[in-house]
Amino acid sequence: MANSISQQGGGGQIVICVILLILSMVACQSVPDLDAELQTVIQAQRITRLDPGPAQDPALVALGQALYFDKILSGNRDIACATCHHPHKNSGDDLPISIGTGGVGLGETRQIGNGRQFIPRNAPEVFNRGAAEWRTMFWDSRVMLGEDGRFQTPAGAKLPATVANLLAAQAMFPVTSNDEMRGAVGDTDVFGQPNELALIDSDDLPSIWQALMNRVLAIPEYQTLFAAAYPDVPMAELDFGHAANAIAAFEIEAYTFYHTPWYQYLEGDTLALSDDAKSGALLFFGEAGCSRCHSGPLFTDQQHHNLAVPQVGPGKGDYAPLDLGRFSETGNLTDKYAFRTPPLHNVTISGPWMHNGAFNTLEAVIEHHLDTEKSLQGYDTAVHLPPDLRGTFQNDPALLDEMLQTVDPQLAPARKLSAQEIQQLIAFLEALTDPGVAENIAYLVPTAVPSGLSVDVVINREGE
Numbered sequence: 282m283a284n285s286i287s288q289q290g291g292g293g294q295i296v297i298c299v300i301l302l303i304l305s306m307v308a309c310q311s312v313p314d315l316d317a318e319l320q321t322v323i324q325a326q327r328i329t330r331l332d333p334g335p336a337q338d339p340a341l342v343a344l345g346q347a348l349y350f351d352k353i354l355s356g357n358r359d360i361a362c363a364t365c366h367h368p369h370k371n372s373g374d375d376l377p378i379s380i381g382t383g384g385v386g387l388g389e390t391r392q393i394g395n396g397r398q399f400i401p402r403n404a405p406e407v408f409n410r411g412a413a414e415w416r417t418m419f420w421d422s423r424v425m426l427g428e429d430g431r432f433q434t435p436a437g438a439k440l441p442a443t444v445a446n447l448l449a450a451q452a453m454f455p456v457t458s459n460d461e462m463r464g465a466v467g468d469t470d471v472f473g474q475p476n477e478l479a480l481i482d483s484d485d486l487p488s489i490w491q492a493l494m495n496r497v498l499a500i501p502e503y504q505t506l507f508a509a510a511y512p513d514v515p516m517a518e519l520d521f522g523h524a525a526n527a528i529a530a531f532e533i534e535a536y537t538f539y540h541t542p543w544y545q546y547l548e549g550d551t552l553a554l555s556d557d558a559k560s561g562a563l564l565f566f567g568e569a570g571c572s573r574c575h576s577g578p579l580f581t582d583q584q585h586h587n588l589a590v591p592q593v594g595p596g597k598g599d600y601a602p603l604d605l606g607r608f609s610e611t612g613n614l615t616d617k618y619a620f621r622t623p624p625l626h627n628v629t630i631s632g633p634w635m636h637n638g639a640f641n642t643l644e645a646v647i648e649h650h651l652d653t654e655k656s657l658q659g660y661d662t663a664v665h666l667p668p669d670l671r672g673t674f675q676n677d678p679a680l681l682d683e684m685l686q687t688v689d690p691q692l693a694p695a696r697k698l699s700a701q702e703i704q705q706l707i708a709f710l711e712a713l714t715d716p717g718v719a720e721n722i723a724y725l726v727p728t729a730v731p732s733g734l735s736v737d738v739v740i741n742r743e744g745e
């Protein structure tokens with residue numbers, strides 16, 4: 282008897298407890314604790330910071346900085362890596378798609394040369410490319426680090442063994458491209474001299490790289506810089522792989538920027554993010570489904586997805602005026618129109634966005650993800666493209682249908698998002714931008730390079 286009475290009493294307490302619990306849950310729902318929710322997500326999804334990679338050797342960085350800004354690496358001596366990935370342009374070029382050799386100017390005012398064509402794709406920002414997580418380079422991953430630790434590149438077995446890392450493997454290729462840096466047969470350089478690089482057979486990559494080394498090592502200042510960077514390598518044994526390693530070292534040293542409000546937040550500073558950014562983070566890792574593809578410390582799965590991005594620009598290779606993306610590398614039908622998921626650190630300052638710069642606002646980028654069909658069908662070139670590219674939009678209804686039919690199903694968000702929620706996602710993306718970029722990046726431009734050729738700078742920059 283006594284037992285059952287005490288049990289009854291216990292039952293009453295439980296009822297009160299349950300009521301209190303429900304009340305507190307209701308209270309919680311009406312005033313959502315964003316921090317608590319976000320902590321749960323951060324732990325459940327094991328969200329971590331990126332590993333920026335090892336510190337770079339200063340002698341290698343000094344050589345790399347010279348090479349990166351020196352137009353001597355281009356056939357016509359008129360374009361450098363920096364022209365398309367410039368510190369004053371947040372490591373990109375501010376253009377939807379790039380303008381290669383023959384062009385004049387920097388950034389959005391850059392003009393295409395007579396008889397030249399646009400580069401098919403958008404020059405990506407090159408932030409944090411030294412991070413340990415990277416396995417792929419280029420929008421179609423045509424340079425990759427294989428599971429076996431070997432580089433898979435368009436050069437195959439011809440890639441010099443001296444290439445030290447994935448970013449250096451990437452740096453071997455812009456110099457070989459006719460449109461980007463090498464120039465075309467018959468071109469003369471800025472001094473009216475013949476362009477010897479353009480005459481080399483396109484398949485003969487080793488001869489192109491050797492011709493570049495001949496140019497560079499004829500300059501005493503480069504001999505000194507190479508000797509300092511490679512004290513144990515005799516000059517006769519230096520190859521373009523050594524140059525590429527230096528360029529990569531400079532890119533890593535110069536463009537590693539990940540001290541973001543988001544990382545401050547991950548370290549426990551709950552004031553580092555606005556409520557909008559916190560709500561945006563919850564959407565990003567939750568109902569909006571962004572982290573299905575923009576996953577891991579770099580916010581990319583480094584996989585390829587068809588987002589049915591409007592086809593603009595000259596197109597690429599055999600499929601021009603279309604660009605079939607990863608399909609051109611693999612031949613797999615599932616890779617048609619698929620491009621590598623881009624990373625998102627500092628993405629707010631690296632527009633125009635997408636593999637071909639088809640969108641010039643982040644609202645439009647996100648709206649495209651959320652309703653691909655509406656965005657593609659309603660794509661307005663006058664809104665998003667400069668006049669000289671508007672006529673390149675491939676708007677054949679059959680093509681649009683085909684692209685839409687194979688859109689990656691992972692793109693579908695759990696529900697329709699409101700305009701306010703899109704702004705919250707943008708607030709989160711803003712929290713992925715390192716304020717240090719604005720403060721420090723402009724100071725990376727050298728005043729001169731060893732060849733004596735001109736160094737691209739933004740003229741009339743504020744405060745200069």
Ligand code: HEC
Pocket residue numbers: 360361362363364365366379380381382400402403404405406407410417418419420421448451452455456460461462528
């Ligand atoms: C004419 C403009 C131009 C020049 C010059 C140029 N690039 Fe690029 N860069 C691009 C474009 C466009 C892409 C994307 C191409 C693609 O994915 O097919 C790119 C891609 C890259 C990437 C890949 C980033 C990623 O994550 O996929 C890196 C790194 C890079 N360039 C570094 C360099 C270096 C180093 C040089 C000089 C050796 C250089 N670029 C010269 C326009 C240029």
Ligand code: HEC
Pocket residue numbers: 565569570571572573574575585586587588589590619620621622623624628631633634635636637643646647650651689691692693706
């Ligand atoms: C199915 C995989 C997938 C999902 C899900 C996804 N993205 Fe993307 N995202 C991509 C790919 C792939 C691209 C590049 C597509 C192209 O250029 O053709 C991209 C491009 C972007 C860009 C432009 C970046 C740049 O440098 O050009 C931003 C910003 C972006 N996504 C944000 C988001 C947000 C926010 C969400 C959630 C609403 C999201 N993504 C969901 C795969 C995805």
